[in-house]
Amino acid sequence: MNIRTVSIVGLGALGTMYAKYFSDKLSKDQVRIIASQNRIQKYKKQGIYCNGEPCDFNYVLPESQQEPVDLLIFSVKFNQLQQAMEDARKQVGKNTIIISVLNGISSEEIIGKTFGMEKMLYCVAQGMDAVKLENELNYENMGMLCFGEKDNNVMSEKVTSVAKFFDTIDFPYEIPKDMKHKMWGKFMMNTGVNQTVAVFSTNYGGVQAEGEPRNVMISAMREVIALSQKAGTNLDESDLTYWLKVLSTLNPLGLPSMAQDMEAHRNTEVGLFAGTVIELGKEYHVPTPTNQWLYEKVQEMEKKFV
Structure with a gap:
C-alpha cells in the first residue's frame, strides 16, 4: 500500500509539529487537519506558528464527505480521545492505517475497539522538546516516531507501508522489535519527567541536573520498572539509563506536556x-509511594485553577 494522504486530529505540540512537517513535504490537499467549525475559525483568526513560521493548513470538518485517508494520526490529550474518534470516523476506510502519539499505554486498544485493531500500529513519540504556548509552537529537537506491531521481528505490510512513506519525506522514525517494551519505557519516562517537572515548577534542565527533582523523577520511574516486571514487559536499569540519555538531549528550557x-x-x-x-x-x-505523592501534589495544584 502506498500512503499518499494523511489526516491529523489534534493541534497540540506534536500535532502542530507533524502537521507542519507533512504539509511542507506534501501538497496541501494531501494533509488534512480534522477540526470543528469553532476550532477552525479560531485557528484561522489567530493563526498558528511553528518556529516563527505561519502554518497554512488544510482544515477539514468532521462531517465532510471525502475519500478515506491512508494514514490517520491521533495527537490529542487522553481526555479528548473519545471526541477525537467521533471526529475522525469519516476519515477511516478499509485500508486506513492508524497511529496514536498519545501518552500512556492504552490508547491503541481504545482506538482499536472503535475502528478495529487490524488498522492499528503501536506508536511512541520520543526525543522531541516541542513547547506550544497559545498559538505558537517552538522546538529544537523533533525527535522521532517509534512504531510497529507488538512484535516486529518480521515486519507486516502496514509497518512496511508507513516506513516507506516516512522514507520518501525524510521523516525520522525507528521500528523497535518489541513495541510493548518501548511503550512501557516511554511511559516510565513520562511518569517521571512530566509529573516531576510540573510539581517542582521547573523545566527539563531542572531534572537533567542532580538534585531533589531528579531524585524524585528517578524514584517514580523505578516504580514503573517494578510494575513492568509483574506485567511481563520487564524493564530494568538499562532502560532507565537509556531514557535518561534521551532526556539529556532535550532543550533544558523546554517543558513537557504536563508542565505546559x-x-x-x-x-x-x-x-x-x-x-x-x-x-x-x-x-x-x-x-508506589512516589507516584502517590506526585498524584496528590498535582491534584493540589489543579484545585488552584478553579
Missing part, C-alpha cells in the same frame, strides 16, 4: 501517569 498544561491552567493527564501506576500497584501488590 499547568502553565495554561488546564487539567493535566496525572490520571494517565500516576493514576495508572497507583492502580497497577494495587493490582500487582507493588508499593
